[in-house]
Amino acid sequence: MSRIGRAPITLPKGVEVSSKPRDARTQDVQVKGPKGNLSFAISSRISLAQEDGTLTFERPSENRKDRAQHGLARSLVNNAVIGVSEGYTRNLEIQGVGYRCAMKGSTLELQLGYSHPVSFEPPDGITIAAPEPTKITVSGIDKQLVGQVSANLRALRPPDSYHGKGVRYAGEYVRLKAGKAASR
Numbered sequence: 422m423s424r425i426g427r428a429p430i431t432l433p434k435g436v437e438v439s440s441k442p443r444d445a446r447t448q449d450v451q452v453k454g455p456k457g458n459l460s461f462a463i464s465s466r467i468s469l470a471q472e473d474g475t476l477t478f479e480r481p482s483e484n485r486k487d488r489a490q491h492g493l494a495r496s497l498v499n500n501a502v503i504g505v506s507e508g509y510t511r512n513l514e515i516q517g518v519g520y521r522c523a524m525k526g527s528t529l530e531l532q533l534g535y536s537h538p539v540s541f542e543p544p545d546g547i548t549i550a551a552p553e554p555t556k557i558t559v560s561g562i563d564k565q566l567v568g569q570v571s572a573n574l575r576a577l578r579p580p581d582s583y584h585g586k587g588v589r590y591a592g593e594y595v596r597l598k599a600g601k602a603a604s605r
Contacts, residue, residue, distance in 0.1 A: 435506070464494060
């Protein structure tokens, strides 16, 4: 049995999980909490059981697709429960001479060595902050969306492998190449 799928989820105070069938193959799961609401679809073959503040998942058989959906459903619901109770945060750093960021209303303005400033408008449900000119904080309740927005920001100027300049995740190590002079 799946180690991930069989692990129960302890629901924090104020978090409610409900599910209803959408069609023959999927069911909608709604997670409500103090920070907001999330809804998504999981396989209808996976059943949710809620008792005494814990949530467990059951699968009908041991076939390959049911085993895969078992762990996936549990992970999606767990990420949603953590998101609506605590939220997710991703930190990025900007390195390079003249590289900086600033907030203009809700839009993030970035100077990344191009001939023009780059504007980044966050999607709904995501909050972007620039506590320092070289630091960016992306936060929200949807783990997938926070990760995708962070990846989109990093893709604006990925770290250069020769100088290390660019946007990187906080704590990310960029291994620098030696360059042309080292080969002689």
